[in-house]
Amino acid sequence: MHKRSTTLLAALFVLIAIVACSNNNDELQAEIDDLKAQVVQAKASASDAGAQTEIDSLTAQLNQAKDDLAAAVTSASEAAEDATQPGGWGSRLKLVRDRGKLICVGVNDHPGFNYIDEDGEWMGYGIEMCKAYATAIFGDHEDRWEMQVISWADRPTTMQAGKIDVMVLANTQNARREATWGNFTTIHHYAGMGVMSRLDSGIVADDWQSLDAKTLCVSAGTNYVPAAEDLKGQYGIDFEMVQLDDPMPAYDQGRCDFIIAGKADLGRDQADFTNPDAHVVWDSLMGKDPWGMLVGHGDDQWYDLIRFVEWVMINAEELGVTSENVDEMAATSENARIRRMLGVEGEYGQEILGLDLDFGHNVIKKIGNFHELVERFYSKDESKRIGGFFRPRANDALWNQGGLLFAPGLE
Amino acid sequence: MSVRPSLEILNYHGVPVWRNVIFIRYAMQVFAALAVASVVGFLAVNLMNNAEQRGVNLSFRLLQTNAGFDVPYSLIPYDSSRSILYAFLAGLSNTIRLVVIGAVLTTIVGIIIGLARLSSNWLISKLATVYVEGLRNIPLIVFAFFLFYGLLTTLPQTKEAWRIPGVGVASNRGIYTTSLDFSSSLVPWLLFVAAGLMAAYMLRRLFFRYEERLGRLARPLNTKYTLLLIVTAMAVLGWVVQPTAPFSINQPVLEGVNFRGGMRFTTEFFAILAALTLYIASYVAEIVRGAVQSVPGGQLEAARALGMSYKQVIWNIVLPQAARIAVPPMIGQYVNLTKGSALAIVVGYSEVFVVSRTAIEKTGLALQIFILLIVTYLIIGVIYSLIGNWYNRKVLIVER
Known part of the structure; x- marks a missing residue:
């Protein structure tokens, strides 16, 4: 008991000391007031030379104290500015550089996007993008990136905690998430929310009314939950909703009659079911599902840097620069747009974003252009894929090839 | 401890204040409260600063907005237009x-x-x-x-669900058991039953008094079967005098892919x-x-x-x-x-x-x-x- 109270007392003295230190300026001000009073008093009683020296010394002391106060005020305001810095321009890049590693966040069971293969290696489009960002910052991605695993429903909390550098998940962009989660970077997949239903459930494909009184399995804490609720109002139907972290096994076993997910993923999941022929993926879409990566609010440099990497990869596809011909292009190309992109000549903002002039060259060499990356996981030609499944480019094709993918020019 | 604190105790027997047990005890309380308050205060200020920096909204006002999602099987009436x-x-x-x-x-x-x-x-x-x-x-x-x-x-x-007739069914959609549907005549019927119980209780006390006076057990008059009979009689009476039955048995029935009825x-x-x-x-x-x-x-x-x-x-x-x-x-x-x-x-x-x-x-x-x-x-x-x-x-x- 005695020992405990001693410890407690010691802790309290430390606390009091901290509080006392924070009021230092008040003490300085009090000292100045005291000195001023002394000067006035000395002046009042000044009648001989002795008093004059006393006044001089007091005035000197007073000036010294005033300087101290000014210095203290300056340092305090600088400290206050420092305190607001971590959220501001450049803080994230500094943090990543100091750490020597880029921390990306994803799930570990999203085929083609974030998953762990048979050898225990991280694979997927999101992982490659994480590597691309790391390459842009450090020149290489070897040992320069790290994945952290969360569940879909943890995303808002993770983003608001602000501990992570970039979220390389298949994040659906919408207005509220843009406002409350962080900034969505370039949209790389223009998908739609699709529906898959069991053939034996009495649900007719593409007939929304037939969903009435049926059961839906849906991924908990995703935008599919409110989207499903919107369906009820829109078509005047009602259905039971089962929210699970991973709804696929329960749906496969017949707990539910239909599921909602990204349409491209549905076809992939169907192939894995016990009896793939017992299900049908609807042609109709139930909503927009644009995917983008996410960075936190408050650091515009970081937001721009991440988008620069994506723009370089998309522009490289547009300009026909691949990981194989990039060295040759850098050496011989006469195209000013290519030369600028690869950092051979000119500058388009790399310096203010803290990037190397030739970061584009590194990214294309190590990861490839956008087309190469997509082919690696979603190619129709299985021999080109190192994982994932076939997903038509469709809307994700370049703007000049009938798609929606568009990146600003690097100039 | 029955020592009552008062100001005189501070000078008790000339013991200095800082060695006075009572004083120390109170001081520790104050210090502990201060310590807790400063830690909580520090955390709260820290939280608010960080939230401000990241542009995180700290207001509770948005909790009043429209929910727009379902809460299945809520005990209180709920629909997605609530807050x-x-x-x-x-x-x-x-x-x-x-x-x-x-x-x-x-x-x-x-x-x-x-x-x-x-x-x-x-x-x-x-x-x-x-x-x-x-x-x-x-x-x-x-x-x-x-x-x-x-x-x-x-x-x-559901189509191949396990069925135990009269008890319920088990399928991967849930376990459905036979339940009771109550009608408006339930309350009057319960009053009948309550009256029967009261009568039985009173009768039992009367029997006890009678036995005391008699000086021996008054069997077969005083047994639990007599009392049970009274309660049952009242229950049956309450059932037959009313136009509708107080409750009916509700069995789960397969409709489409889901069961309806019963308790789920x-x-x-x-x-x-x-x-x-x-x-x-x-x-x-x-x-x-x-x-x-x-x-x-x-x-x-x-x-x-x-x-x-x-x-x-x-x-x-x-x-x-x-x-x-x-x-x-x-x-x-x-x-x-x-x-x-x-x-x-x-x-x-x-x-x-x-x-x-x-x-x-x-x-x-x-x-x-x-x-x-x-x-x-x-x-x-x-x-x-x-x-x-x-x-x-x-x-x-x-x-x-």
Whole structure:
């Protein structure tokens, strides 16, 4: 008991000391007031030379104290500015550089996007993008990136905690998430929310009314939950909703009659079911599902840097620069747009974003252009894929090839 | 301590203030309060600064906005046009249903298993031991996963559901049991039954007086069968004089792919209820066993020697003393049950935590909703400890 109270007392003295230190300026001000009073008093009683020296010394002391106060005020305001810095321009890049590693966040069971293969290696489009960002910052991605695993429903909390550098998940962009989660970077997949239903459930494909009184399995804490609720109002139907972290096994076993997910993923999941022929993926879409990566609010440099990497990869596809011909292009190309992109000549903002002039060259060499990356996981030609499944480019094709993918020019 | 603090005590016997026990005691209280306040204050200021920097909204006002998502099987009337806060309450109502039903079942199962462990039947006591040791050593979340994915969703589809005629059906959509549908004539009928019970009670007292005057037992007039007959007669009378039956039997019927009617335990609810009940019951069983064993054997022998029947010994000697020992740890297990209910998230039962996660997705107000959740669980915990304290005071051994 005695020992405990001693410890407690010691802790309290430390606390009091901290509080006392924070009021230092008040003490300085009090000292100045005291000195001023002394000067006035000395002046009042000044009648001989002795008093004059006393006044001089007091005035000197007073000036010294005033300087101290000014210095203290300056340092305090600088400290206050420092305190607001971590959220501001450049803080994230500094943090990543100091750490020597880029921390990306994803799930570990999203085929083609974030998953762990048979050898225990991280694979997927999101992982490659994480590597691309790391390459842009450090020149290489070897040992320069790290994945952290969360569940879909943890995303808002993770983003608001602000501990992570970039979220390389298949994040659906919408207005509220843009406002409350962080900034969505370039949209790389223009998908739609699709529906898959069991053939034996009495649900007719593409007939929304037939969903009435049926059961839906849906991924908990995703935008599919409110989207499903919107369906009820829109078509005047009602259905039971089962929210699970991973709804696929329960749906496969017949707990539910239909599921909602990204349409491209549905076809992939169907192939894995016990009896793939017992299900049908609807042609109709139930909503927009644009995917983008996410960075936190408050650091515009970081937001721009991440988008620069994506723009370089998309522009490289547009300009026909691949990981194989990039060295040759850098050496011989006469195209000013290519030369600028690869950092051979000119500058388009790399310096203010803290990037190397030739970061584009590194990214294309190590990861490839956008087309190469997509082919690696979603190619129709299985021999080109190192994982994932076939997903038509469709809307994700370049703007000049009938798609929606568009990146600003690097100039 | 019966020392009353007063200002004179500060100068007591000329002891300096800083060595005065009373002063130190009060000073420590003040210091401790200050320390706690500064830590809490520091955390709060830190939180607000960080939130401001990241542009995180700290207002609770948005909880009033339209929820726009469903809370299935809410106990309170709910639809998606209600506010987020109301959706939270609807989720809480689902938690309360789970916890109340779970607490009752846990107690029953726990007592049965606990007594079974004390059974002199070798097989029964060993089975109970296997149950307790087996379940206590599995993490609850693993058990819940196993029940849901391994057992309940692999039950047959509704068309091939397992049926026990008159009792219910089991399918991977849920367990449906036969239930009772009550009509408007239920209340009058219950009044009839109550009247029958009253009459039986009065009659019994009259019989006792009669026997006292008689000086011997007035059998066969005074038996429980006579009384039962009176109650039954009143119940039947109440049934036949009314135009509609007070209740009817409701059997689950297959309609399309789902069953209608009967009482339904959805797969999700049943999974989390069974997981919590069976798991917590293994702890309750040990509490019950320990409490019963703590009653000194000498007392039982003494009671038997005084001529008490076995039933009297259990009800008047063992149970009152065992309960006094068992209840405080039991309250702890009910708290565990309540906290464990948040694991419903792995099986998708829409209790308050599941609803909160949807609400966070819908509004982005992670901080506010987590604060709300923590406070809610805290309040439930405090309620439990109040009940526990009240019971402890009630059964305190009165010392004279």
